[in-house]
Amino acid sequence: MLDLGSRKFWQLTGRRVDLEGRERWLDAPVSKSSLVSTEWLETEAARHGGALDDDPRAGLLSSMSVLDGPGFDADRLHPDVRDFYEHTASWQMEVWTGWSPLFWPGGELISRLWGRRVEQLALPMRPLDVAHGMDSQVTPIRDRHGDQIAAAWTRNLRSNGRPVFSGAYSARTLPGADRPSVHVAFPLESGNLQVFLRPSVVDGGGLLLESPKGGFGEDGAYIVVRERRDHAARVPLHEVFHAYVDAHGVLRTDHELRLWNAPVVRLHYKLERAS
Known part of the structure; x- marks a missing residue:
């Protein structure tokens, strides 16, 4: 009932979309059941007439150059930053998390009622939850051409x-945009949460990914409901990722999630090549 109620809410507050036509940029994987397993991977590969890959050095993007365009040049990235996104499976991570006291009760409620139950978007609520780090698996989804x-x-x-997250990562160009964004889709039952992140290169070859404020069709976060009639709504969630190499040569990432202008949670990742 909770899941059905949330879908009805987004249908009422969102807009009708044509995911086969004008809003094809919002076409993304969904889960067939309330429990988000790995079934969506095979479904997505089959939808494109392709297959899954088990490359032990797979990356979230085949090459960072797929993001090249006005204002972004992958060749300016620090080699370690670029290697992480192109060979993500070769890296392991340690994580630290810090919630805003204002949003911690709501985050705990959402985690208990939705995140842990559906095994998706289950943000760690306490520092000890991630004290032993995270394991990750990267699985390329290929089309019929490979x-x-x-x-x-x-x-x-x-x-x-x-499980904490299960998402599909790719490069996708929004309507009217001058270059691609990083696109992340988190499958949910009969829908998904999607985030479009605008990339830029900052000092020291760091990578900045941002989902700023904006209108429908611009970088940001969207909820999509796929039922008899498809609906989508832009939500006031804004993220910033800053991947950089520190003064000691360690690859790190700062991640901040905001609701409107209010900070909700901050995460810090220490990234090392897997032995």
């Missing part, structure tokens, strides 16, 4: 194996 159209990134808490 080209990588997306990569599934599944992350689990190392301490208990509990």
Whole structure:
């Protein structure tokens, strides 16, 4: 009932969309059931007439150059930053999390009622939840020609194996945009949560990914409901990822999630090549 109620809410507050035509940029994987397993990976590969890959050095993007365009040049990225996105499976991570006291109760409620139950978007609520780090698996999704159209990134808490995220990562150009954005889709039952992140290169070859404020059809976060009639709504969630190499040569990422202008949660990742 909770899942059905949330879908009805987004249908009422969103807009009708044509995912086969004008809003094809919002076409993304969905889950067939309330429990988000790995079934959507095979469904997505079959939808494109392709297959899954088990490349042990797979990356979220086949090459960072797919994001090249006015204002972004992948060749300016620090080699380690670029290697992480092109060979993500070769890296392991340690994670630290810090919630805003204002949003912690709501985050805990959402985690208990939705995240842990459906095994999707289950943000860690306490520092000890991620004290042992996260395990991750990257699975390229290829089309009938063998080209990588997306990569599934599944992350689990190392301490208990509990799923945290399961998403499809790719490059996608929004209507009227001058260059591609990083597109992340998190499958949900009969729908998904999608985030479009605008990339830029910052000092030291760091990578900045942002989902700023804007209108429908611009970078940001969207909820999509796929039922008899498809609906989509832009939601006021804004993210910033800053991947950089620190003064000691360690690859790190700062991740901030905001609701409107209010900080909700901050995460910090320390990334090392897997032995």
